[in-house]
């Protein structure tokens with residue numbers, strides 16, 4: 001099982017991770033940061049870099065929790081902890097957009113889609129063989145995939 | 149080899165079955181349910197709205213029972229338990245022995261004692277798949293629907309049927325829709341959304357009587373005001389009651405709900421209860437969590453179940469999304485903060501430096517921490533100027549052991 005470990009002291013708030021996340025999940029078929037529509041809410045990043053109020057940054061990434069409250073709350077079976085790879089996986093086909101998962105994640109990770117029909121949450125870039133795009137984009141090694 | 153029997157195939161029963169299978173790969177697990185199929189009640193409206201089929205509203209895979217080697221006795225009603233012989237009785241004459249038993253029978257809808265309502269064949273609940281089937285059939289014959297109650301269940305039914313061209317009247321005793329989850333403003337937004345889809349609301353009035361035809365079907369509902377509302381059928385969504393009949397028939401302690409201790413044990417040895425029937429909460433996440441905790445205890449893993457925080461809900465009707473946590477009704481001596489823009493409405497209730505209620509209408513993304521703050525009574529004094537923009541960054545901490553997060557609160 002893998003998890004993205006975070007060292008907030010190394011983060012300098014460049015948000016390369018967020019751009020990489022948006023790029024990795026864009027639906028318009030384009031590639032390259034220069035054609036990415038940053039204003040389009042359907043391109044929103046699944047991670048967020050927030051200020052800590054003291055000049056530093058606090059990266060907020062889905063923890064793919066050992067005991068995921070989001071999946072525990074899911075009434076459709078759309079969110080499930082995959083015991084083989086440890087990921088909390090989301091199936092948009094099953095999702096009923098009830099948003100109990102949004103309410104139940106104490107870290108405020110899940111977001112709702114602009115059309116109010118889906119949930120937007122980290123999928124560990126399951127479609128990319130090389131693994132999470134955010135981690136590869138981070139110039140500071142503030143986020144790293146580690147085995148847990 | 150131990151024999152585990154679970155009564156009920158809802159949130160609590162199925163989660164319990166999954167948990168038992170996880171810890172007891174070899175033992176016998178049997179689920180008995182009146183429900184023919186597994187389905188999520190929270191998605192019944194998707195079936196009734198003809199958006200999904202029966203499997204589409206299931207929350208487990210179609211081969212769940214085979215794959216997990218669990219026996220499902222479907223479409224059978226448990227009537228009684230012999231807690232001395234350790235035997236469950238179901239159907240006309242069947243019985244099943246158990247070593248450990250879980251009652252996860254959920255709750256049933258309640259019909260207030262209004263003349264004719266309890267006997268009329270065209271008065272339906274909206275809880276079970278069978279209810280959705282009955283409503284579907286009735287809808288073939290008439291499209292004038294009278295719904296009693298404008299809580300989440302009533303509005304679920306209304307949203308499904310109005311998409312299919314029903315003529316819907318919703319009667320609500322309280323002065324606003326979804327009275328438990330909203331305030332007047334939030335309620336008005338939902339009311340408008342439903343009215344725009346053709347629903348009619350009667351607020352602050354109750355049904356007091358009815359006109360019936362020769363078969364006993366209600367053809368007109370008579371309101372407290374004396375007004376007559378013609379209808380083809382009625383959906384009751386004015387409250388639920390924990391299902392306690394099994395316990396009552398079996399000498400298991402139950403008053404309004406089945407009594408459980410902090411391990412979800414009932415008064416009878418080796419009999420546990422979980423979900424809506426315990427009366428501890430009435431939402432899916434809590435029912436499932438109780439099923440899991442009870443199953444762990446049944447499997448011999450000592451698990452204390454902490455009382456849930458039941459005041460929490462989300463809703464999404466016609467794309468109008470809302471998060472409602474805590475007690476919006478308890479405002480005495482509290483500070484009330486409101487944020488309103490054309491697209492958003494937020495309200496925070498703060499008492500003695502702690503959030504006691506939070507309502508958010510609009511984009512509810514990333515708002516899960518408000519439940520955590522309220523449930524755990526976390527101090528937010530000093531943060532009230534940004535109460536609507538709080539995030540986990542304000543409580544940031546990392547669990548160095550496993551890389552997860554941990555709340556840091558002073």
Ligand SMILES: Cc1cc2nc3c(=O)[nH]c(=O)nc-3n(C[C@H](O)[C@H](O)[C@H](O)COP(=O)(O)OP(=O)(O)OC[C@H]3O[C@@H](n4cnc5c(N)ncnc54)[C@H](O)[C@@H]3O)c2cc1C
Nearest residue numbers: 156157158159160181182183226254423424430431432435
């Ligand atoms: C229309 C509707 C919408 C809802 N929407 C939401 C929502 O959006 N979010 C949310 O959190 N919650 C929602 N809820 C509440 C949620 O569905 C319940 O809290 C949850 O289903 C409770 O789970 P349970 O396992 O305790 O009981 P149930 O899911 O009700 O299951 C009870 C099971 O017991 C069986 N049973 C009962 N009596 C017997 C008997 N005598 N013998 C054999 N079997 C028996 C039934 O057949 C059923 O399988 C909704 C409820 C309804 C009705």
Ligand code: SF4
Nearest residue numbers: 062063064065070105
């Ligand atoms: S969404 Fe929240 S609860 Fe779910 S796995 Fe991610 S961090 Fe954990």
Ligand code: SF4
Nearest residue numbers: 074095096098099101
């Ligand atoms: S919004 Fe979808 S994923 Fe989230 S709890 Fe509801 S059904 Fe599950």
Ligand code: SF4
Nearest residue numbers: 011012014015017138
């Ligand atoms: S890419 Fe790395 S340094 Fe830049 S914001 Fe993200 S975590 Fe921080």
